[in-house]
Amino acid sequence: MSTSPTLFPLISADVALFSVEQDSLQVLLVRRAQEPEAQRWALPGAVLKPDRDTDLEATVRRALRDKVSVEIPHLEQVRTYGGQDRDPRGWSIAVLFYALLPRDQVQAVVRSKVEAVKWADASKPGARLAFDHGVQLADALGVLQAKVERYALPLHLLPERFTLTELQRTCEAVLGRPLDKSAFRRRLKVSEDLEVIPDEFVVGPQRPAQLYRARVGFQF
């Protein structure tokens, strides 16, 4: 029924969906039910359907729709993998994206009955992933880290309201290294991306923490 990939490449869109849990960057993996590479964990993906998708982002959103019950606030292209060897079925093309899910919506991941889904450590996903998804994940992580290193704030990983310490923990989870509190706050002070929520604090058995939110028009 399907066209031979020798004549026409198999086109799909893959996505590394990141979130933060327990101060650790996690990525969503799906266990493949069918051959090839059955039973192996892989990044979620979908085969392009030209009659249904208006563009590549639509393909990605469709790939995530049955796995996550909320809309994804941030989607960004990483790169494209293509060749005759990366999939045993023949010539294939995979356009890779990464996406960010706020950590207060991690529970919105759908536990399907037909498909196993799990969160894995983004920098050490465990056993070898299907196809070239290990490389894909590493590349996606690299792009995300490079952006945060360049002082972009991954606010899409946080709830709408957050404290500066939470933001710092999130950046540390992405980068995989500790950041200096003073230096971190120094640049937040001149950042255009943050906004104090007046009179809103998180209380507890310590000094209350000011709540912040993303400025309107914030773009990661």
Add this chain to the structure above:
Amino acid sequence: MSTSPTLFPLISADVALFSVEQDSLQVLLVRRAQEPEAQRWALPGAVLKPDRDTDLEATVRRALRDKVSVEIPHLEQVRTYGGQDRDPRGWSIAVLFYALLPRDQVQAVVRSKVEAVKWADASKPGARLAFDHGVQLADALGVLQAKVERYALPLHLLPERFTLTELQRTCEAVLGRPLDKSAFRRRLKVSEDLEVIPDEFVVGPQRPAQLYRARVGFQF
């Protein structure tokens, strides 16, 4: 004869081939002979041929083979454009690369009889380009500039042997802004990428200029 793009997207690889001439960054354009967008200038590209190309880079090299008579020393992926609206024929995917051609090989561009080819100013290519190639060119230029801003040295744009002033002029051409000579040379001094060619100088009616070359294993 051809498959309908409604069922299968048209897949091509496009390339922005950059070179420097007269201290200005140039990009290679091709005038389209056929519809759609006939007569309009476009980036060189080729339709993917799964039976001939082992991967996407092979497609790009094939696209350039009949336009440039030398091998391209550097090729890098920019991003992928896909959707049902970017080509009037229907769903299409274009994987964009950029490539660097040493300025002493600009004359290696083949002036084909069937196809008009020209070098154009990379930041102001003139009239509107075909399809979304204006955006593609801007994106490719942006990726290249970002890399040079991060202190990568675009040595592939230079001849094998070059002076520091030539290197500075090349970086200025890429970035479109003047650089400070002292600061520029300061970071070259600690760079791992350059190597003095002993006792080799460019002479003239002024102080001789030391010749340099890329270190073995240099990667842009």
Add this chain to the structure above:
DNA sequence: TCAATAGTGTCTCTTAGACAATATTGA
């Protein structure tokens, strides 16, 4: 009072930009 976390201040070192000074050639 103490524990715990929020938030600030200060020092030093590195680096980049601006710009001046010196060096070396051919004519």
Add this chain to the structure above:
DNA sequence: TCAATATTGTCTAAGAGACACTATTGA
């Protein structure tokens, strides 16, 4: 000598890392 370009030096300001300090709460 001079013009022209190569090469180096110096000053200053901004920014980052390290680290210590102060602030404010509940228990």
